[in-house]
Amino acid sequence: QVQLVESGGGLVQAESSLRLSCAASGGTFSINFLGWFRQAPGKEREFVAAIRWSGLSTQYSDSAKGRFTISRGNAQNTVYLQMNSLKPEDTAVYYCAATTYYSGSYSYAPSYNYWGQGTQVTVSS
DSSP: OEEEEEEOOEEEETTOOEEEEEEEEESGGGOOEEEEEEEOTTSOOEEEEEEETTSSOEEEOTTTTTTEEEEEOSSTTEEEEEEOSOOGGGOEEEEEEEEOOSSSOTTOGGGOOEEOOOEEEEEEO
16 A cells, blocks of 8 residues: 655746645555646646656656656655646646556556545646
């Protein structure tokens, strides 16, 4: 079992920055990828970024490239999502997810078998 706890969400103005954290605990040795997804009201959950648990590989959605950075912290069981130049369309609940599977796509939500509770990010114009 893997437990995930997100933090760092809030209300910010457009063009601001925010850093989300995801603290993983439990069976972290079994994690293959850890990803960030987001879901805006009335929309489907969408992929934002993912990092291989080793930290050696990262992937981003087109909307996140150049603005967001996913990384593992010095506290090795924590993953961060640094979000810069935020836009109102980035407003959503952001979820941290982990997969212990070695098949499936890192950008496909059903590939992940553990999820955090989510943290709200609201960007005002």
